[in-house]
Amino acid sequence: RKEVEQDPGPFNVPEGATVAFNCTYSNSASQSFFWYRQDCRKEPKLLMSVYSSGNEDGRFTAQLNRASQYISLLIRDSKLSDSATYLCVVSPYGGSQGNLIFGKGTKLSVKP
Amino acid sequence: EAEVAQSPRYKITEKSQAVAFWCDPISGHATLYWYRQILGQGPELLVQFQDESVVDDSQLPKDRFSAERLKGVDSTLKIQPAELGDSAMYLCASSLGPSEGYTFGSGTRLTVV
Numbered sequence: 001r002k003e004v005e006q007d008p009g010p011f012n013v014p015e016g017a018t019v020a021f022n023c024t025y026s027n028s029a030s031q032s033f034f035w036y037r038q039d040c041r042k043e044p045k046l047l048m049s050v051y052s053s054g055n056e057d058g059r060f061t062a063q064l065n066r067a068s069q070y071i072s073l074l075i076r077d078s079k080l081s082d083s084a085t086y087l088c089v090v091s092p093y094g095g096s097q098g099n100l101i102f103g104k105g106t107k108l109s110v111k112p
Numbered sequence: 113e114a115e116v117a118q119s120p121r122y123k124i125t126e127k128s129q130a131v132a133f134w135c136d137p138i139s140g141h142a143t144l145y146w147y148r149q150i151l152g153q154g155p156e157l158l159v160q161f162q163d164e165s166v167v168d169d170s171q172l173p174k175d176r177f178s179a180e181r182l183k184g185v186d187s188t189l190k191i192q193p194a195e196l197g198d199s200a201m202y203l204c205a206s207s208l209g210p211s212e213g214y215t216f217g218s219g220t221r222l223t224v225v
Contacts, residue, residue, distance in 0.1 A: 004154075034213055041221075043203055043216040043217060043219050044203075044216050046213045046214065046215075087155075099145065099157045099160050099168055100145075100157075101157075102147075102154030102156070103154050104152070104153055104154045105154055
């Protein structure tokens, strides 16, 4: 089982739609969770951290379910500019190591 | 906004040649990472530094790859000899500490021919 699994998509949605991505992780001791966004041929950029209580940033909402070991990202009122690959990221940090484990990403394409 | 600097942006090299990438992290960031991202995949860790010390290089193919961060600031990743399968984006990232989110550099896209 891969450490971080995501549906690769693509998710093709019209502008204004609400779209949700899920991600599962295998290491129950994982401590930190993130969503990164990556545009084509660009570097990944931090979109938001994911907290146990859930967090919202404008049109984006992230949630963590530790019991089921999954993370979700909800995008409301999709914009054309939201088209990108969304990477689910988990950190097994619990000691001196802080490397991030990336999923393969979910591709989103928002159409006019 | 502070950036992680990487060079070169693009590199084409012939197989069996040596190639080197350079990274300058955000000032004050003690933790530096080198990742490799093959097209269609997520980034995979090659090596992690804390200051000048290697914390994790378990996924670094040490027969051909080497990395150093001699003064605990900038870092170099070298491949010798390069193989066709090394074609990928090589990403450097830095963070204030192991539990913080990263800032990535723009990467070096390597093509081995």
